[in-house]
Amino acid sequence: MNNYPSILLSDAVEQMASLPGVGRKTALRLVLHLLRQSGRDVEAFAGAMLRLKQEVKYCKVCHTISDQEVCSICQSHSRDKQTICVVENVQDVMSIENTGQYNGLYHVLGGIISPMDGVGPAQLEIDSLVARIAPEGIKEVILALPTTMEGDTTNFYIYKKLQNLQMDKDNQADIAPIKISQIARGVAIGNEIEYTDEITLGRSIVNRIEFKV
Amino acid sequence: MNNYPSILLSDAVEQMASLPGVGRKTALRLVLHLLRQSGRDVEAFAGAMLRLKQEVKYCKVCHTISDQEVCSICQSHSRDKQTICVVENVQDVMSIENTGQYNGLYHVLGGIISPMDGVGPAQLEIDSLVARIAPEGIKEVILALPTTMEGDTTNFYIYKKLQNLQMDKDNQADIAPIKISQIARGVAIGNEIEYTDEITLGRSIVNRIEFKV
Numbered sequence: 001m002n003n004y005p006s007i008l009l010s011d012a013v014e015q016m017a018s019l020p021g022v023g024r025k026t027a028l029r030l031v032l033h034l035l036r037q038s039g040r041d042v043e044a045f046a047g048a049m050l051r052l053k054q055e056v057k058y059c060k061v062c063h064t065i066s067d068q069e070v071c072s073i074c075q076s077h078s079r080d081k082q083t084i085c086v087v088e089n090v091q092d093v094m095s096i097e098n099t100g101q102y103n104g105l106y107h108v109l110g111g112i113i114s115p116m117d118g119v120g121p122a123q124l125e126i127d128s129l130v131a132r133i134a135p136e137g138i139k140e141v142i143l144a145l146p147t148t149m150e151g152d153t154t155n156f157y158i159y160k161k162l163q164n165l166q167m168d169k170d171n172q173a174d175i176a177p178i179k180i181s182q183i184a185r186g187v188a189i190g191n192e193i194e195y196t197d198e199i200t201l202g203r204s205i206v207n208r209i210e211f212k213v
Numbered sequence: 214m215n216n217y218p219s220i221l222l223s224d225a226v227e228q229m230a231s232l233p234g235v236g237r238k239t240a241l242r243l244v245l246h247l248l249r250q251s252g253r254d255v256e257a258f259a260g261a262m263l264r265l266k267q268e269v270k271y272c273k274v275c276h277t278i279s280d281q282e283v284c285s286i287c288q289s290h291s292r293d294k295q296t297i298c299v300v301e302n303v304q305d306v307m308s309i310e311n312t313g314q315y316n317g318l319y320h321v322l323g324g325i326i327s328p329m330d331g332v333g334p335a336q337l338e339i340d341s342l343v344a345r346i347a348p349e350g351i352k353e354v355i356l357a358l359p360t361t362m363e364g365d366t367t368n369f370y371i372y373k374k375l376q377n378l379q380m381d382k383d384n385q386a387d388i389a390p391i392k393i394s395q396i397a398r399g400v401a402i403g404n405e406i407e408y409t410d411e412i413t414l415g416r417s418i419v420n421r422i423e424f425k426v
Contacts, residue, residue: 003307003310003311004307005277005278005279005284005285005286005303005306005307006265006269006270006278006279006280007280008261008264008265008268008269008280009265009269009278011261011264011265012261012262012264012265014261015257015258015261015262016258016262018258019243019246019247020242020243020246021239021242022243026234028304028307029233029234029304030232030233030234030235031262031265032302032303032304033232033233034232034262034265034266035265035266035269035278037266039266039267042262042263042266043263043266044228045228045229045231045259045262046259046260046262046263047259048221048224048225048227048228049225049228049229049244049247049255049258049259050255050256050259051221051224051225052221052222052224052225052244052247052248053247053248053250053252053255053256054252055221056219056221056222056248057219059218064218065218065219065222065248066218066219067219067220067221071218072218073218089245090218090245091241091242091245093218094216094217094218094241097216098216
């Protein structure tokens, strides 16, 4: 599909196909759909993308996307301000919020340590995490990073950083230690045992928990 | 996924999800991808969609998308101007062009007759097709519409219209009749006979052609 009958069409398809997972055929279909909409609708579409890029803010506390300087979660009075859940990106905040199982604060790293992609701790919001935890008040840090090698590396790096912080504090007076936890890894709900990969199944046996009714 | 942390983000996701086949989860992924691009890149993306909608023209002869008043195919001197291929939409022009098997002109109907969707002949470029064929010069009209009931209905409608035109002409002097053909329907290249649906297979037997080497 190289022979577009119009440069404008070819430009639009080119741009649409630059989105991840959108091939040229799909891009053409999407662009021709837009073309069938009213001028006002296409302006609304293009405007929403532009406004998002130009006007969106990132919460200066937890670094999630926000309309204000400090996001609504960080500002909320009804949330547990003694717990911070560390996540890779904004989607993860939304996913965990949608579970309805968590009522603490978040900290968005903006990625995970991945030497292959040239992402080191300095590119991530790890120092700002430590700075949030250094003063008193935080009782638990939940590490909710991907269950991959990169996620594990990042977990370990943060764990070490927080341990150092703890040791510095221990020299001071009676301060309660911070609990560092990670999300449970195991057989996904609804999955058959026989189709679960052996690493996951092995971990789920090693990390078994007491059966409670 | 209702709790977007920002109205700007929620607007952008809403717009992206209005594209056909794009769900909310995919829309969020695409929008966050855009957000990670530079401001200039997002402007290029939004600008390409806006410019396409605002500046694109439709060829006043064949109604395909074009940058000029008359498209490059209609303007070309190397194409067979005695043959018109009737198609549903712009994608079909591109698909047929990509086969490299056709060197005539096109006529884009802008849809097919579909009473269920409220599309009648008046909404389509059928009158303009008849107007193109009425003067002398066209020797063959190839109907390349979808092989669906709607496509067949449209084929039949156009056939009748052109037959009437022919009869009007027959009253005049010695004018050669216009040939009306439709694209071949049969077993797709590379397909197994046993997996071909029975309607297609039946048609391919009824409409068999002489074997030539």
